[in-house]
Amino acid sequence: MPPRVRLDWFQSLRRPPVPVPRRRTRSPRKRTCRLEAHEWHSGGVRHDRNDRWNHNIHYYDLVVAAAPRSARTALDVGSGDGLLADRLAATIPEVTGIDTDTDVVARARAGTTGNVTWIVGDALTHDLPHDHYDVVAAVATVHHFPDLAGGLRRLADLTAPGGSVVVIGCARSSTVRDVAVDVVGAAQHQVLSRTRGFWQHSAPVQMQFPHTYAEVKAIAAAVLPEMTWRRLPLWRYAISWRKPS
Template identity: 65%
Template sequence: MDKKLDGRWNHNIHYYDIALAAAPMARKALDVGTGDGLLAARLAENVDEVTGIDSDNETLTNAQKNMSADIAWIAGDVLMYPLPEAHYDLVTAVATVHHFPDLATGLERLARLTAPGGTLVVIGCARSSIAQDYALELVGAVQHQVLSRRRGYWQHNAPVQMDFPHTYTQVKGIATGVLPGMIWRRLPLWRYAIIWGKPE
């Protein structure tokens, strides 16, 4: 990664380690909704072939200018672009799937892109609807204040959509149906994680 990008922090970057934990086992990785390309650059430190795809041309152009890592950049919609299926040992999507017109269809597409034996990691955003969600919102608010003061908060350049179509409970239900055996984690800082290993 370019040195001038080191040390940046926000809610998405905070959870990159969940995706990076699967990187040492991967040879080919796809970062969906790559935005500024920070996760793609981190993946490229351990993965031989990294592709970053994003539908926002301007953001992707900025990522290409700022990154020195060897990454294949694609401007396009992951739901429509002719990517090779069952090809990527690691597919990541951070703060991306709430942009999909249909969550189940989007998750199915990401699953098809994942190679047998590979891993799909989704870090997503949703709406609170139950007591546990609201409790974690309070934890997240405190965590945000502490970490923002300590590290500073960096606002990425990618378009932001704060209208989340699903609750956390709904996302978990949809993902359970599409990705059998997936691991679900509800996270502070207004996020959840889905980790799914595609059967061999």
């Protein structure tokens, strides 16, 4: 058996502190306290909803790119504040966002600019149509599933033939290669959080990840044959899978 890899020295790299957005000088003119639904406020400055950045938003383009060009329906599992569902609604006519948190869904509904149907419920048990969605996306969600294999099967079951499952997930580092990617992610985080600001979403956060990256990859490969796996900086991985037609 190979020697156990010690990762103690790198623990600080895996949990970077959330940076405080830099404050800018306020304009002397009078400002109203009211923010439009598509805006957010940080450091005394208004920002458009589309300007937000964090580790999850960074990879939304991967989700959008994985959608079939002919996609008509999409499901965002664990939709949180609704930014991804809103992005998908820009090109997909029927988008559904589902989340278990009532308050989070209410905020998402208030800030939506696209045509999105919002559901308060658990995607694993809620009465959703089988073989229906051309895109099923789950960003920073599947580590909440009590059974990862069963959860991935559920996502596959909801996907229409020819449709795509896209997962952007979080896991634990367990190898030297994982730590090397974490180092790259730490540097990337420092640069991007300073240049773009770091937006903290309002959904509950769970930082205890039940699986290592290697374990997630093995489970996904068993459940989703011929899936594509990518280990990403910023403490993420990507799984994409196309359901046979």
